[in-house]
Amino acid sequence: MQDLFIQYLKTKVKDNTSFAEEIASVLDIGYDAAYRRINQKTSISLEEGVKLAKHYNISLNRLYEVGSQNTILTELSPRINNVEGLEEWLKQSLINLEPLTKIKKATLIYAAKDIPIFHSLTDTHLTRFKMFVWIKDVDLNLTTSKVNYENFIEALPKSLLNAAYLLGNVYKNINITEIWSENTMTGSFQQVLYYYEAGLLSKENALKICNDFEDVINHTEKQTILQSHIGSNNKAAYSLYKSELHPLNNTLMVVTPFKKIFFSPYTVLNYFKVEHQETCEHIYDFLQKQMSNSKLLANTGERDRSVFFKKLHIKLGLLRERIEIDEKMSFL
Known part of the structure; x- marks a missing residue:
């Protein structure tokens, strides 16, 4: 060897x-x-x-043909343990994705178990709340403390938010194919309810985040109809599939005329980056089968598309109701 x-x-x-x-x-x-x-x-x-x-x-994979032995080499994303780690992750993701804006036929395929991260990288409470959730999951000091959302966002560095906005803007200029299910937003809804009921998120801000959710649903529906990104500098295409068969897991695949790259999550935001082409082709074929068993909402007709987004609005309405219920009951 x-x-x-x-x-x-x-x-x-x-x-x-x-x-x-x-x-x-x-x-x-x-x-x-x-x-x-x-x-x-x-x-x-x-x-x-x-x-x-x-x-x-x-490529060591290619040189030693490791794939034939059911073993491949992967690259790890920057480890996130705190706010500084999250900022570095966002910056590295920008470095990885920005070149795709210059490749006309480059496409991202995102099998979305949760709201794709790119939808929550704007100047909103949703963006800040997602950062709160991510950091609470990985920062041991924050996990064991009772820091609430309001205290957390007061200390957020502007450089972190700017890194998020830059990554969000790059997303608008890449051809995107997303696969959602009716449960894609459910996890995020549950996070808001969890932290609200735990007393770590005020009612006022919880309802503001709900408004941001509504904006995401409406924005996504408009893009689905237009089949392109709103605000894109290069008229990047946008396609949304509704999956009813396979569970989704937040996997991401980059497809270019030259090669394919696959990103598989293993914690909240950390992922394995796989460039072994035989493996990538296998995963690409699986994603294509997922899409063939799903509905492309731009082509299904107004009724099916409206029903899908209406169900998301109904679930969001139930979240609002839970938040607005006055749970404080007097027994005196």
């Missing part, structure tokens, strides 16, 4: 460059140590192999 790796590296080196010297430079080792690795007298460690692969822009 090391011999295959070395032979492949040699094809990447310029003719006027000493192979051993370049390997020594990349690995920060002596010439003799590099020569021993080239001649397989010393094994290349995993860390050294990764350094060389990154330097020469080589």
